[in-house]
Amino acid sequence: MRRTTLDNGLKVLIQEEHTAPLASVWCWYKVGSKDERPGLTGVSHWCEHMNFKGTTNIPRDQVKGIIEEYGGSWNGYTWIDQTTYLETATRDALDRMLFIESERMARCLYHPDDVESERTVIISELQGGENDPDQLLDQELTATAFKAHTYRHPTIGWLSDLQTMTREDLFGYYRRYYVPDNAALVIVGDVDTEATLRRVAHHFGDIDPGGAIERIRTLEPDQTGERRLTIRKEGTTAYLKIGYHAPSASDAEFFPLLVLDAVLTGAKGLNLWSSFRVPPPQRSARLYRALVERGLASNVYGAMMPTEDPFLYTVSATATSGTALATVEAAMLAELDGVARDGVTGAELAKAKSQLRARLVFESDSVTNIAHQLGYFETIGSLDAYTEAPARIAAVTLEQVASAAGRVLAASNRTIGYFDPVPLGASEISKSEV
Amino acid sequence: MLNPTRIQLPNGATLLAKTTTTTPAVAINLGVRAGSASDPAGEPGSAWLLSRVIDRGTSSRSAAELAEALDSRGITLTITVTRHLFTLACRCLADDFEPVLTLLADILTSPSIPDEELAIRKREVVTSIRQDDDSPAVRASEALMELLYPDGHPYGRRTKGSIPIVESLMRDELLALHGARFAPGELTAVIVGDVEMPRIVDAAGRALGGWQRPAPPPLAIPPVAPASARQRMVIPMMNKAQADIAYGFVTIARTDPDYYAFWLMNNVFGQYSIGGRLGDSIRERQGMAYYVSSALDANVAPGPLAIRAGVNPANVDRAVASIDEEIERLVRDGISPKELDDSRKFLVGSIPRALETNAAIATFLQTADFFGLGLDYDARLPDLLRSVTLEQTNAAARRALDTARATVVIAGPYAD
Numbered sequence: 145m146r147r148t149t150l151d152n153g154l155k156v157l158i159q160e161e162h163t164a165p166l167a168s169v170w171c172w173y174k175v176g177s178k179d180e181r182p183g184l185t186g187v188s189h190w191c192e193h194m195n196f197k198g199t200t201n202i203p204r205d206q207v208k209g210i211i212e213e214y215g216g217s218w219n220g221y222t223w224i225d226q227t228t229y230l231e232t233a234t235r236d237a238l239d240r241m242l243f244i245e246s247e248r249m250a251r252c253l254y255h256p257d258d259v260e261s262e263r264t265v266i267i268s269e270l271q272g273g274e275n276d277p278d279q280l281l282d283q284e285l286t287a288t289a290f291k292a293h294t295y296r297h298p299t300i301g302w303l304s305d306l307q308t309m310t311r312e313d314l315f316g317y318y319r320r321y322y323v324p325d326n327a328a329l330v331i332v333g334d335v336d337t338e339a340t341l342r343r344v345a346h347h348f349g350d351i352d353p354g355g356a357i358e359r360i361r362t363l364e365p366d367q368t369g370e371r372r373l374t375i376r377k378e379g380t381t382a383y384l385k386i387g388y389h390a391p392s393a394s395d396a397e398f399f400p401l402l403v404l405d406a407v408l409t410g411a412k413g414l415n416l417w418s419s420f421r422v423p424p425p426q427r428s429a430r431l432y433r434a435l436v437e438r439g440l441a442s443n444v445y446g447a448m449m450p451t452e453d454p455f456l457y458t459v460s461a462t463a464t465s466g467t468a469l470a471t472v473e474a475a476m477l478a479e480l481d482g483v484a485r486d487g488v489t490g491a492e493l494a495k496a497k498s499q500l501r502a503r504l505v506f507e508s509d510s511v512t513n514i515a516h517q518l519g520y521f522e523t524i525g526s527l528d529a530y531t532e533a534p535a536r537i538a539a540v541t542l543e544q545v546a547s548a549a550g551r552v553l554a555a556s557n558r559t560i561g562y563f564d565p566v567p568l569g570a571s572e573i574s575k576s577e578v
Numbered sequence: 579m580l581n582p583t584r585i586q587l588p589n590g591a592t593l594l595a596k597t598t599t600t601t602p603a604v605a606i607n608l609g610v611r612a613g614s615a616s617d618p619a620g621e622p623g624s625a626w627l628l629s630r631v632i633d634r635g636t637s638s639r640s641a642a643e644l645a646e647a648l649d650s651r652g653i654t655l656t657i658t659v660t661r662h663l664f665t666l667a668c669r670c671l672a673d674d675f676e677p678v679l680t681l682l683a684d685i686l687t688s689p690s691i692p693d694e695e696l697a698i699r700k701r702e703v704v705t706s707i708r709q710d711d712d713s714p715a716v717r718a719s720e721a722l723m724e725l726l727y728p729d730g731h732p733y734g735r736r737t738k739g740s741i742p743i744v745e746s747l748m749r750d751e752l753l754a755l756h757g758a759r760f761a762p763g764e765l766t767a768v769i770v771g772d773v774e775m776p777r778i779v780d781a782a783g784r785a786l787g788g789w790q791r792p793a794p795p796p797l798a799i800p801p802v803a804p805a806s807a808r809q810r811m812v813i814p815m816m817n818k819a820q821a822d823i824a825y826g827f828v829t830i831a832r833t834d835p836d837y838y839a840f841w842l843m844n845n846v847f848g849q850y851s852i853g854g855r856l857g858d859s860i861r862e863r864q865g866m867a868y869y870v871s872s873a874l875d876a877n878v879a880p881g882p883l884a885i886r887a888g889v890n891p892a893n894v895d896r897a898v899a900s901i902d903e904e905i906e907r908l909v910r911d912g913i914s915p916k917e918l919d920d921s922r923k924f925l926v927g928s929i930p931r932a933l934e935t936n937a938a939i940a941t942f943l944q945t946a947d948f949f950g951l952g953l954d955y956d957a958r959l960p961d962l963l964r965s966v967t968l969e970q971t972n973a974a975a976r977r978a979l980d981t982a983r984a985t986v987v988i989a990g991p992y993a994d
Contacts, residue, residue: 163600164934208851208858209920215927234930261865264890269868271819272888275714275990378817380712381705411652425654427645439698442705464701465708495650502603502652506669509601509935565712 145518146337147527150345152353153325157518158340159332161511167333168232168511169241171248172519174328175321176225177299178453179360186301187309187317189222190266194314195229195322196220197258199247204255210244211237223416224295225452226523227321232512235334239343245329246347249322259311267307270300277379277563278460285561288373289387289456293364323354328522332515364389364454371559379565382463384441384472386480387559388552390457393450393526399536400544401448401457401552406496407488407545408479409446409459413503414533416449417516422506425499430492431459434479440467444476452524457552469562484553487546500537579957580933582943583775587787590763594943595778596770598936602672604771605936606679608686609944612759613662615732615878616797621747623739625664627696627703628752629657633666634695637688639681641695647681655682659737662797662878663948664760669937672772676781679769683785686765689756691749703744710738714822717813718989719886722824725809725985726882731800733879762786763793766947770936799879804828805983813989821891821990825901826884829978832876832949838962839970840874840883840978845921846913847904847975848872848885855908856885859900866893866900883978891992898988902981909979912972926960 145159177188198204211218216233229248231241273279283298290296300306329348331340367389391397405412410426413419426432426444435441441461448457459480463472488496508514521530529536551557582596617624633655634641648655651674656667666686670678710716720736727734738744767786769778804827830840848856853871860870870887889897933939933956946955 165930166934209924212851212920212924213927215924215929215931217928217931232931234927261863264865264893265861265868268820268866268888268890271890272868274819277712380708410649410654423654423656425649425652428642428649436702437698439701442702462705462709464705498650499652502671505601505603505671506652509603509937511934 148341150324150349152349152351154348155328155522156341156344157328157330157522158335158337159514159518160335160337161332161514162334164511165235165334166232166511167235167238167241167331167335168230168515169238169245170228170230170330170515170519171245172226172228172328172330172523173321174225174326174523175227176223177297178224178294179321180294180297181360183305184309184313184317185297185305186266186299187313188227189299189301190262190306190309191314191318192220192222192227193262193266194254194258194318195248195252197255198253200251200253202244202247204253211240214240222299224299224455226520228519230512230515238331238335238340242343242347246351249324249327249348250351252318254311254315254318256311259314263306266300267303270303270306273300277377277381277565278383281375281383281385281561281563282458284373284375285385285387285458285559286456288371288561289389289559290364292362293453294360294362295453295455320354320357324348324351325353325355326357328519330515330519330522332518333511367557370555373559374562374564376564376566378567379563382469382565383460383563384463384469384476385458385460385561386476387456387458387561388557389454390448390552392452392454393521393524393529397548398450398529400540400548402500403493403496403537403540404483404488404545404549405446405448405457406499407492408483409444411496411499411503413500413507414450414530415507415513415517416520418513419503419507428495430479430483431476434475435461435472438475439464440472440475450521450524450526450529469564473560480553484549487542487549490542493540493542493545497537497540501534504534579954580939580943582953584953585779587762587783589787589790590793591786591789592766592947593779593782594766594768594947595775596939596943597773597775597778598770598939599772601936602772603669603936604672604675604769604773605667605669605940606682607665607667607768607940607944608682609663609665609766609768609948610686610760611662611764612664613660614735614737615661615799616759617732617735618755621739621743621751622735623737623743624747624752624755625659626738627699627744627747628755629659629664630699630703631691631696631752632689633657633685634699635690635692636684637690639684641692644681644685651678653678661733665944667940675771675773675777679781679785686760687789691752693749696749696752700744700747703738704741707738707741707744714815714818714820714989715886715888717815718822718824718987719884721811721813721987721989722826722884722985723882725811725987726805726826726828727802731802733802733877733881759794761791761793762789766944768940768943768947770940770943802828802880805985808982808984808986810986812992812994813987814993815989816991818990820888821894821988821992823887823889823894823897824884824987825898826882826985827978827980827983828880829874829883830876831878831880834876836970836974836977837876839966839974840876842918842921842925842963842966843913843971843974843978844872844874844883845925846917847908850921850924855904856901859904860887860897864896864900866890866897891990894988894992898986905979905981908975912968912975915968918968918971922963922966925963929956929959
């Protein structure tokens with residue numbers, strides 16, 4: 145893998161993979177919902193939508209088809225730390241893909257009509273998400289667990305901000321963050337590194353850097369007591385979610401916690417683009433046995449995700465019909481408190497490591513997936529965590545897992561959320577700090 | 579070109595295999611022609627419930643032993659039930675190939691369905707049905723299928739069944755379903771990955787070659803009468819923020835000679851780029867929906883073309899009117915040569931991407947084998963798409979789409 149930086153600050157990562165006649169191009173920006181201030185929540189994600197609406201040299205009506213012509217797919221996503229755009233197509237589309245991304249970086253239009261049309265599309269996306277009780281609970285739990293850090297608001301934004309944000313808000317934000325010195329361009333596939341670098345310089349070399357960006361500096365203070373929230377809303381199914389403040393991807397405790405999550409709920413891997421869509425191997429995992437095998441929950445899931453700042457480790461369960469959430473909670477906490485007290489066994493550690501080893505192979509099976517990983521970890525400032533992941537996982541010890549479990553799974557560090565369905569009547573969200 | 583190896587084992591099972599060297603892993607798909615369409619009369623949901631419990635104990639391995647054998651190798655066994663196929667699928671490291679195939683064969687051929695396991699899985703399925711009942715998108719799609727395929731037609735039934743039926747199903751009934759529909763002649767084992775062909779053939783012969791069971795009688799799928807008039811159903815779900823629309827027609831079987839014309843027509847109409855013409859109108863121009871698209875599911879019997887959209891409740895009527903308009907425009911004016919050309923270029927050009935990973939190749943081969951498309955289907959596909967004319971595509975639109983015979987379902991915070 146070649147990693148270099150252009151004079152204007154654009155980081156370029158190229159990896160040749162000659163297994164299929166394909167190339168995948170991802171352009172990553174170090175801007176996500178954690179960069180948003182009150183009144184502008186959701187602006188990062190809305191900008192992502194606007195950046196598919198035409199540029200100076202790609203008229204609005206020519207966006208459609210520009211990569212499809214090569215049989216290619218395109219997409220983008222925004223999350224708490226990053227915004228990214230990708231195309232994967234046959235290798236002869238490489239120059240076209242670089243052109244698209246250079247246009248997106250410097251020359252998007254933000255036509256007022258498109259801003260208005262996209263406002264309703266995004267509000268529809270928000271409402272679609274609220275139709276899912278589990279997603280609603282996740283949003284409310286995160287907002288309760290964080291009282292200071294900007295991880296507290298959802299990436300989609302709060303409805304009132306989406307209703308009031310202006311074209312100038314969006315365009316100003318775009319100009320501030322979409323600069324080469326705030327981006328990483330990743331190319332993986334059936335390409336020649338030197339020739340690709342020349343084409344990258346051709347497309348991106350003349351874009352001016354933006355200079356230093358002032359970031360929001362607020363850190364989340366230590367949590368000093370368990371927090372709880374209950375959503376009471378019409379529904380058919382009860383959900384439980386517990387979130388613990390957890391370290392960032394660059395923290396020494398990250399990999400011990402990844403192993404711990406594998407022991408508790410089965411290994412996921414490190415690829416949010418692909419691995420988190422495939423259920424983990426979890427039938428012998430502790431929380432699965434304690435909840436699903438005992439008929440208390442129909443599923444259980446853990447998420448220890450690599451992030452730039454300390455985020456949350458969450459464990460979630462869907463209560464089976466007729467099972468009280470308090471019963472699910474008691475069984476879950478018994479396991480979590482037990483592992484916090486006693487750590488895991490040698491056999492569990494070995495199994496978790498072999499699961500993670502397999503998942504790392506499975507999640508690197510396409511040029512798209514490999515390119516995602518390089519860009520994702522580059523953007524959160526932890527490329528080493530990706531390139532050294534196999535070695536770091538192999539090096540995790542029982543003591544490290546026990547120590548990380550004891551610290552992170554403390555009662556005072558957790559937020560417990562219920563989605564408690566009511567058949568009819570008024571909905572409410574109540575919060576309390578214990 | 580994939581050029582897979584296809585071997586029929588002496589017991590009638592089919593092996594379809596392809597060696598790749600892209601990653602040190604293997605994709606295994608064991609597909610049996612025993613999907614939800616083979617649910618016994620009056621017991622919809624049987625195949626689904628069997629899929630939840632088939633891997634929870636065999637005649638020689640307990641549920642705990644199976645769990646340990648899978649988990650210790652990092653394997654997630656995914657069991658899917660479509661209308662016609664019951665499939666066990668997983669990815670494993672190449673080093674684990676033989677023991678994993680043996681394990682999957684044991685699960686497929688010799689499930690023991692312990693009562694205590696069945697009781698737990700029933701609770702899971704019941705919870706899952708209740709979750710579906712609370713999802714406007716699921717409710718709209720399922721109601722559309724019930725209306726398009728009425729009178730208990732296998733394509734119209736909920737794959738998961740209903741809560742009373744799931745609760746009533748017993749071990750003996752699931753074993754009887756397995757005994758009646760699972761047989762080597764109904765199995766296609768697809769193996770794609772970093773294992774040499776002799777190793778694949780040898781392992782498949784040992785794992786699956788000893789399974790003996792007579793072939794079941796062919797499954798009869800009743801004919802379907804396309805709707806003769808427009809029908810509309812509203813499922814009020816006032817606790818929701820967004821409404822889901824499902825709008826569709828009964829179309830063609832996969833073996834219909836016009837299939838490729840239908841495929842291209844549907845791509846122009848509701849797929850190309852971001853939802854084709856539907857996406858242009860409803861999402862891009864009118865900003866009404868986060869998602870809108872159409873899907874063609876040509877099957878053994880004539881399958882549906884279903885349009886789905888998620889919209890603000892205030893926009894439901896406008897969105898349905900826009901779908902009507904796009905259908906009328908398509909039927910009246912047809913598509914342009916450029917639209918056909920764009921979609922064709924895209925579909926042909928996307929083949930290498932669609933066949934990049936072991937799992938994707940395995941799924942492609944499974945489908946090609948199920949519909950008898952031939953071992954060279956991947957190589958023939960570009961020409962099949964290139965041979966479709968504009969007139970054929972427009973004829974497909976006229977044949978498939980008619981607003982006067984549309985079935986429309988709306989689920990969400992909306993009432994007539």
